[in-house]
Amino acid sequence: MSRVIEFSSTGGPEVLEFKEVEVPAPGPGEVRIRVKALGLNRAESMWRTGEYIEEVKLPARLGYEAAGFVEAIGEGVTGFVVGEAVNTVPAFSQNQYGMYGELVLAPISAVVKHPPGLSFEEAASIWMMFITVYGAFIEAADLKAGDVVLIPAASSSVGLASIQLVNMVGATPIALTRTAAKRQQLLDAGAAFVIVTEEQDLVAEVMRITDGVGARVVFDPVGGPSLGKLVKAMKTGGILLAYGALSEEPAQFSYLDLLIKLPTILGYTIWNTSGDPVRQKAAVEFITAGLAAGALKPMIDRTFAFDEMVEAHRYLETNNQFGKIVVSV
Structure with missing residues (x-):
């Protein structure tokens, strides 16, 4: 029993x-x-x-x-x-x-x-957090050294796993958080930059950090009205992966910004990777190696x-x- x-x-x-x-x-x-x-x-x-x-x-x-x-x-x-x-x-x-x-x-x-x-x-x-970010960044986004990544809800387990994996491949993680309460914790966790979205202009800060280029990858679990700002903060031809819907409000963005930024917007779930035996095996091997090396914790x-x-x-x-x-x- x-x-x-x-x-x-x-x-x-x-x-x-x-x-x-x-x-x-x-x-x-x-x-x-x-x-x-x-x-x-x-x-x-x-x-x-x-x-x-x-x-x-x-x-x-x-x-x-x-x-x-x-x-x-x-x-x-x-x-x-x-x-x-x-x-x-x-x-x-x-x-x-x-x-x-x-x-x-x-x-x-x-x-x-x-x-x-x-x-x-x-x-x-x-496993949920690291397989999720492996599938998003390594498989879907083909993340490379030098890329800039926006991470909304960065203090969640998946957000923190994102920071670690982005650093592991030599890209730059920008953590987004609503208030300044977790700012130092996010920096200590490896975020290269932290943007406090209730106090700072998200788009202006990203453009300042990237010298006007924008972020190539956005990994968003929120949606809602803030989606439009994320699109504006993207690099032309970048990729936005939507993996959650924490906001209960409708997603909002300008069609004109789609024509300006030309983004790829994809719905993403962990099942893309964990549901395929070959891809799951590759993810587990990647994560196990990252844990052994201390890059993932x-x-x-x-x-x-x-x-x-x-x-x-x-x-x-x-x-x-x-x-x-x-x-x-």
């Missing part, structure tokens, strides 16, 4: 319920994992509220990122042994699997080796206990964190 977390109706964190269930033996292509830590993601709170890109089927499980030990192996699974430390990456539907539990089943297509030298809490924090804001999952989700929705929220199991 194992405690897992489910919800029977969509809503706030209070809909999350602990259930005692029997976790079956893994089927073909599955492993059963004794979970030691979980990484929390905005995608999971959107899933819980019924506002995710996929329709939730109730009652529902949730959770993408877990770190723990293999407890049992299903038919056809190779490359892993019972007792081995492993992690899960976001490469499945939460309608099929959910990692919020003490003992869980996971598809082998979403299981990777535990990176050497990391704690379970650290390992549970890295876990960024944990706060750790909660498993019993505190409702409180952890409440904290997730405050948007006050600087980095990843992790739960110890």
